[in-house]
Amino acid sequence: MTDNTVPREHVRAGVVECPLCGRQIAEPTDHLRVFGPACDPTAGTADAVECPVCDGVSFLKPRPDG
Numbered sequence: 001m002t003d004n005t006v007p008r009e010h011v012r013a014g015v016v017e018c019p020l021c022g023r024q025i026a027e028p029t030d031h032l033r034v035f036g037p038a039c040d041p042t043a044g045t046a047d048a049v050e051c052p053v054c055d056g057v058s059f060l061k062p063r064p065d066g
């Protein structure tokens with residue numbers, strides 16, 4: 001299993017590099033994914049970010065609280 005994770009602080013900073021294809025995700029907050037009841041994922045609540053280049057989903061570390 002590939003360890004495709006992205007540091008959450010990078011999402012907060014708005015600078016995320018896709019660990020799958022190595023491309024920088026220009027607007028990471030536009031590509032956040034959440035696997036739960038939350039409907040408005042933010043850098044603090046999202047579970048993952050989807051790469052617009054390779055469509056790969058990378059999980060944010062650390063996981064969201066609660």
Ligand SMILES: [Zn+2]
Pocket residue numbers: 018019020021022023051052053054055056
């Ligand atoms: Zn990618």
